[in-house]
Amino acid sequence: MNNFLFTQPFFKKNGKAVAIYFLVAIIFWFVFLVIIPQFYMLDLSFRTNVPPLARGGPEDYYTFEHYSHFIFGSKTATDAFNFVDLGVFGRTIFVSMLVTIANLLFCYPIAFYIAKIANPSTARLLIVSLIIPFWINELLRSFALRILFANEGVINNFLTGVGILDQGILFITYDIGLYTGLIYAYILLMMFPLYNAIESLDINQIEAAKDLGSSSFRTHWRIVIPHAKPGIVSGCTMVFMLTVGALATPVVLSSPNTLWFPQLIYQWFNMNDNWSRGSAYSIILLIVSVIFVLTMMRIFKVRIGEIIK
């Protein structure tokens, strides 16, 4: 058995020590960090919510009740559907999509500028100044935005102080603070894939298009964007997935009247002590987001393999 394993090309090529390290690391990562926790969560989501002592007892059985709660609400509810949770969910997906698009629109010109127009020293300076603010953690960045956007915050005080407005704008109430925070939270995950993709484009391609009479807009549309598509897709995927699952930013910045779906999940787990329902909601979020991303990729004709390029 041992001999069989060690004669494999992988072992011959990398040597025993490296090969064993790779195997152990990958198995540990995959089995302990991905498969087992997700599998337990999946299992939990189909079980009744019982105290630890009652586990394995007659009250602990498999059920769809948590999933049906998401769609139809509690058994005693009068509404046909669980409009509250479905609404939070739909809004989370929809806003995340807008946040992703906003990120793409923000980042594309900047990434193009850094990759193709700025001279190398300016480009380095810009990249550093993009990265450094992200040394501050997400929670602190969100609170900083809250200070800016609060009803008696920096912006409102300035606007009313200067006399542009009589009354401050309710940035937090209308979730403007939240959207700004969400756009800012994962912007680098859009910026760097875009930058890398555009950077790898031969400058002669752009000049050739221009020389053939193409306007700037058309050069981007026909040459730069098609080339950068893998970067665009991988940036959009990461930003969307992380935004859909964001917790810290919504906790700090969302208006008291609205919820972000992960906040709902958090409530089931921590405040209502219903891990089964929390798990079910997590699984729903995961599956719907994955389906959403795959559908988008199909619409824009991108294959998974292209993202890794």
Next chain:
Amino acid sequence: MSADVELSDVSVTFGSFYAAKNVNVKVNGGEFFSFLGPSGCGKTTLLRAISGFQEPSEGKVLIDNKDMSGIGPNKRPTALIFQNLALFPLMSVSENIAFSLEVRGVSKEERKKRADELLELIALEGQGDKKVHQLSGGQKQRVAIARALAVEPKVLLLDEPLSALDLKLRQRMRTELREIQKRVNITFIYITHDQGEALTMSDRIAVMNEGELEQIGKCDEVYNNPLTPFVATFVGENNPLYGKVTGIEGDKAKIETADGQYLATMNESKKLNIGDESIAFVRPESLFIPRDGDNFDNKIDVNIESFEFEGNLKNFYASLKSGAKIKFSVPNAIDTSSITSGSSIVLGFESSKSIILPKASLAID
């Protein structure tokens, strides 16, 4: 439709560095014109100035007598073929060729028709649906030419487009380029560091060195009557014989070198006076091993050091008494079996085949 291209006192500076300095040249409509020079001599900068990617720091670029300053590359009647061709890898061959029409809003059918015409011109009929990476090097080359010709530019600019090809293909593409130029009858401006390319294809060439024009003229003119030691040694090979002028007889000058006196022809515009430091140039193919009855103006004693076989020629490397080196070539058809390393022989050359110029630095220095 072809157009004249005129560079009038064009200088391009990057900081304090002159990439091109006071360049004056007029390329005639329908001409195949080459800028020839070593890498870094500023020829690509000039091409970018003509195409509009680089505004001259001083002077003007005129196309069809129209000042091009402030007009971008997408608005000029020029098309540029890049050194690496810059074909669009994500588009088909036809889409590449018709790109310039697409950006001008030409309808799909019209584009297809024009692409097919051009595919025929470059002998790639029926290959329009292929992707660029499915083509061979020579085919890519031709697609790049077709793409540039699609808008019917008045001037085609070529930036060493043959440098990536292997020797045989390069030679074939020279002929092909020349033929395409005759067929479409537009001005071709070609950039190269390869004097063979420039000489075989061009009507006229301009030799450049360190941002300045050294000489403009017909190919044989430049080859036979170089105006500067740089041109003499950059275009083709040349043996320099350093010395001082000791006598003038009409258009001939006598030069005294460490190894003897030679008679050489002066250029009309580069008259010399007695006592001037100068260089007489004689090409390897103009040095002969005298046979009975031959009577050359100049004789030169050499000691053979080594020789190499090139195919059609045999090249001999020899030294003079002073230690100066000299190279001469003998057609393979001539029997040279008696000449071996170490043998001392006398070579002859005609004063009419030797050019004498004021001393200046050579291309190989």
